[in-house]
């Protein structure tokens with residue numbers, strides 16, 4: 001066959017993609033805005049709606065203010081509780097495509113459960129989103145953990161190790177569909193594809209940025225070997241521990257001849273004074289926590305007083321109410337800027353975080369924290 005490839009925009013490199021098209025040492029993104037309540041299990045009336053209108057306004061704000069990325073959560077069923085936490089969610093690839101069409105700079109990820117999407121349909125969806133965004137689509141590949149969600153689809157979860165073996169094949173098939181081969185075949189253990197043709201290819205002669213956040217040894221190894229960005233938990237008390245953890249992941253990637261960027265996630269409460277920040281944080285995430293939803297999340301992970309003992313259960317309960325395990329950043333702008341600078345010094349390439357109400361809280365963060373990071377040399381001065 002002699003088919004001319006459709007023009008796919010100016011040539012991009014994988015390095016451009018990994019830099020998210022900015023020179024900032026620390027990339028900043030928002031995590032979880034496609035879901036009601038975002039990443040805060042709270043009943044406060046100002047909690048995040050997750051509506052399309054609010055997401056669009058937020059993406060435009062990010063775009064104008066130089067926030068690098070938005071990372072959604074792939075969630076199919078709410079956690080119940082008083083608020084049905086994350087009960088209303090926008091599907092992430094269509095959400096990303098819509099946002100990419102309305103922005104100019106922002107990277108928008110889709111978070112995709114590999115076992116629930118056929119790889120060739122998925123590969124084409126990603127290419128479409130990537131063209132809409134002129135090379136700004138990113139893929140967060142997840143293997144799933146929530147039995148409830150799989151039951152909803154009538155799909156049986158594989159045992160843990162096999163989930164990542166399947167994901168490796170799935171990603172190989174997606175990358176092949178993105179690649180130059182015509183009429184390729186794929187004959188894996190789980191996935192078999194015949195005489196595949198897939199056009200167009202991703203925008204700019206390269207492929208979307210791929211991330212994963214595996215936490216188990218198998219998940220972590222999958223991310224390091226197959227992805228460009230590895231999202232991992234930063235240590236809540238020691239920057240040095242985080243630094244070692246980041247370096248170990250990068251060293252392992254280098255041993256596989258790979259470049260790897262390491263990111264983390266968190267929850268930010270930033271107010272003019274430390275006291276105000278702590279008071280609001282306490283109000284929203286302790287006093288007004290949706291404790292029945294927290295217990296629902298723990299139940300799905302089989303964490304109960306009967307399985308782990310009362311003391312551990314209470315510890316986990318607080319852990320999940322406090323930003324689902326991400327880094328807690330509660331403070332005035334100096335404190336938040338210093339915490340972010342520490343993460344950058346620990347070798348992290350970026351962070352995706354949430355607010356209780358993203359739209360209301362982001363302007364203050366951008367006005368006060370970003371200029372501090374610029375003065376510290378962690379982010380470049382914004383033009384105009």
Ligand SMILES: Cc1cc2nc3c(=O)[nH]c(=O)nc-3n(C[C@H](O)[C@H](O)[C@H](O)COP(=O)(O)O)c2cc1C
Pocket residue numbers: 072073074075111141142143144145146212213214215216217218219220231232233265
């Ligand atoms: C930044 C980040 C985003 C994640 N997004 C999702 C998601 O949207 N849906 C999901 O089912 N799991 C998500 N996870 C869970 C991870 O993909 C992974 O399954 C989890 O960390 C457990 O690790 P393991 O699979 O190696 O056991 C996310 C985790 C992190 C830290």
